[in-house]
Structures are given as structure tokens and as C-alpha cells.
Amino acid sequence: MRAISYSRYGGPEVLEFGDHPDPKVGPDKVLVKVRAAAVNPVDWKAQAGYLDTIFDTVFPVIPGWDVSGVVVQPGVSVPEYAVGDEVMGYVREDVLSHGTFAEYVAAPVRTLARKPRNLTFEEAAALPLAGLTAHQVLHRALRVRSGDTVLVHAASGAVGSMAVQIARHLGARVIGAAREHAQDRVRELGAEPVPYGDGFLHRVRELAPHGVDAAFDTVGGQVLKDSAHLLAPEGRLASIADGEVVGLGGHYYWVRPDTDDLTALAELVEQGALTVRVARTFPLDRAADAQRANQEGGLHGKVVVTVDWPDH
Incomplete structure (x- = not known):
């Protein structure tokens, strides 16, 4: 071959x-x-x-x-x-x-x-990889449920865009952090867009004054630290990019192959809930x-x- x-x-x-x-x-x-x-x-x-x-x-x-x-x-x-x-x-x-x-x-x-x-x-x-990552973090690490407010980083990216759509399907309100040029894409996916840069923390707090219930970090570094500051008192934090999340009380997650999870993603696609x-x-x-x-x-x-x- x-x-x-x-x-x-x-x-x-x-x-x-x-x-x-x-x-x-x-x-x-x-x-x-x-x-x-x-x-x-x-x-x-x-x-x-x-x-x-x-x-x-x-x-x-x-x-x-x-x-x-x-x-x-x-x-x-x-x-x-x-x-x-x-x-x-x-x-x-x-x-x-x-x-x-x-x-x-x-x-x-x-x-x-x-x-x-x-x-x-x-x-x-x-x-598969992007979809499984989003699915498993939202379900297993963050335990997202209907009514939650979820912050998704790099929300227009491969994993982020999947996470936005899956969280919305679960009934969550999603705040999507992304670069300025990607704001329309984030909005199209069903999230409330917030651009990175000066004033980022303030902009998220305006949308979620009591903090977010879950934060999904795909970037690491300062973005991860900012996410910890934006959590509600019982908020959950997960990262696929930075192991320092464990020291902040969150979960560091590596995606794993899983036929059942992949089949669930296929069903969402066929229902029109995931593009x-x-x-x-x-x-x-x-x-x-x-x-x-x-x-x-x-x-x-x-x-x-x-x-x-x-x-x-």
C-alpha cells in the first residue's frame, strides 16, 4: 500500500x-x-x-x-x-x-x-478526535447539565466548536472565548462570543456576574489561570492543554478511543445537533x-x- x-x-x-x-x-x-x-x-x-x-x-x-x-x-x-x-x-x-x-x-x-x-x-x-475530546470533557470531567453556564476557550477551533455545540445540546448556556476575527463564527455555533485581550475577565464577568459553572480550557497558561478566577463557588474546571489545572482543583484530560462515545457523536450529527x-x-x-x-x-x-x- x-x-x-x-x-x-x-x-x-x-x-x-x-x-x-x-x-x-x-x-x-x-x-x-x-x-x-x-x-x-x-x-x-x-x-x-x-x-x-x-x-x-x-x-x-x-x-x-x-x-x-x-x-x-x-x-x-x-x-x-x-x-x-x-x-x-x-x-x-x-x-x-x-x-x-x-x-x-x-x-x-x-x-x-x-x-x-x-x-x-x-x-x-x-x-473523531475533536468530537470525542469535547464530548468526554463535558460529560466526564465537567459534568455539564441543563442550565449550566459554560465557558469554552478557543470556541471557534476544532475542539472548541464541538464543545460549544454539544454543551448547547445538553441545555447549557455557553460563553465562547475566541479571537476578534472569530466572533461571528462563535455566535453562529450558538455561543455568546467574548474576544480575548485587555478586559477579557471583565467582559466574561459582565455576562456571568456570579461566575461560570464550568470552564473548558484548550489553551493553557494565563488562559487557564483566568478560567479559575471566573468560576462560580462550586464551578468545575478542566483542561486538555495544561497539567497545571490539577493544582487549581481541576481535571487534566486526555481523550481516549470509545465506540459508545463516538456512536453518540454520530447520532448528534444525524439529528442535526452537531455539524x-x-x-x-x-x-x-x-x-x-x-x-x-x-x-x-x-x-x-x-x-x-x-x-x-x-x-x-
Whole structure:
């Protein structure tokens, strides 16, 4: 199969396009014919070696954790899927080696769910990591419920935009913090926009004079510290960006693959309660350019790598 890989740590320049052995399909895995794979910041951070203390790395590494595609072969202990089923997944394993920027990926069944019928493959590939992060933080770490006031940081970003929509679906009032140029996007998602910059704390306190019930930090640093000051007396705090949140009485959260959670997200999409936006797509052999686009940021939507098949 053709795939993107790297044989040493570095930036986009270490990515190479070439032939690799087809993946083996273990008993609990599903061979997926990849149609699209989204780019996430964790991809290029892992590629730079920043996660070397928590993940073993087996070179060459095929990057990518998000995927959508079609089942080619279910493993012998996988009755859940049949050949031809359309699936999506957050295909994170405990070793960096066989990712999703390839024509095929052997995905553990625990990482997959059925693709929403009303999403394209590109949109479906953009959902798993960001959507699961938002879903799990709101439900497990922040325990958001109807009537809560929730502060979401970087509310126009990949995780933030999902968090706004899911929190709104739960019946919460959402204050969305974002840069000045993204205020319309935040409003479109259903949140009350607040721009960063001088006077940020004052602007949030005007909207929530008694404090917010939950704050979802996706930035870290000073943003995290500001969030702690904006909480109501029993307010909950969670961060996916800064472990210092624990010292502030909050939760530091890492997303995990979960079929049930991913299925719940698919149901929200099919109900029209959750939308996914793709900003740019690149063919597989231009994955380095896709990675650069993700690093540059400023896009209201995900960057997705697509696999061109002769029959599509």
C-alpha cells in the first residue's frame, strides 16, 4: 500500500510518500480502506518527538489517528462490522507506528464507530478526535447539565466548536472565548462570543456576574489561570492543554478511543445537533502541505488528507 511516513523526528520535511507492507489484521482489528484522514496538532507534535516520554516509537511511523473509510476485512473476533460498512475512528494505539495516513489501516475495533449517514468521508474523518475530546470533557470531567453556564476557550477551533455545540445540546448556556476575527463564527455555533485581550475577565464577568459553572480550557497558561478566577463557588474546571489545572482543583484530560462515545457523536450529527466543518483537503501525497496548513492555523475547520481510489 501507499502511505506517508517518517523515519526520524522532525517537521513536515521528514514526511515521505511511498510503498509500505499491507497491515496485518489481528483478531480484534478491522482492516479499513481509508478514504480520508484528518490532521491534528498531536500528529506533528508526536512527529517532532514531543510525546517520546509516553509513547514507544517504531520507525518508520505512519502518522494520523483520525480516519474514515470502508471495511475491507473484519478480524476473526469482530462480528460488529461486515465488508462494505462505512466507518470512522480515532485510531490511537499504545505505540506510534501504524497510523491513518495510508491507503489501509488495521484499526482496533474499540476505536471505530459507524460513519454518520449525512456526512461525507472528509467530514467524518474530521469528527473523531475533536468530537470525542469535547464530548468526554463535558460529560466526564465537567459534568455539564441543563442550565449550566459554560465557558469554552478557543470556541471557534476544532475542539472548541464541538464543545460549544454539544454543551448547547445538553441545555447549557455557553460563553465562547475566541479571537476578534472569530466572533461571528462563535455566535453562529450558538455561543455568546467574548474576544480575548485587555478586559477579557471583565467582559466574561459582565455576562456571568456570579461566575461560570464550568470552564473548558484548550489553551493553557494565563488562559487557564483566568478560567479559575471566573468560576462560580462550586464551578468545575478542566483542561486538555495544561497539567497545571490539577493544582487549581481541576481535571487534566486526555481523550481516549470509545465506540459508545463516538456512536453518540454520530447520532448528534444525524439529528442535526452537531455539524462538522472541513476547511481544506489535500491528497495523500501532499500530507506535508496539510500538516503545514494545520500548524499555521487560522482556519475555521479541519484540514483533511484524502486517498484517491480509481473507483471514486
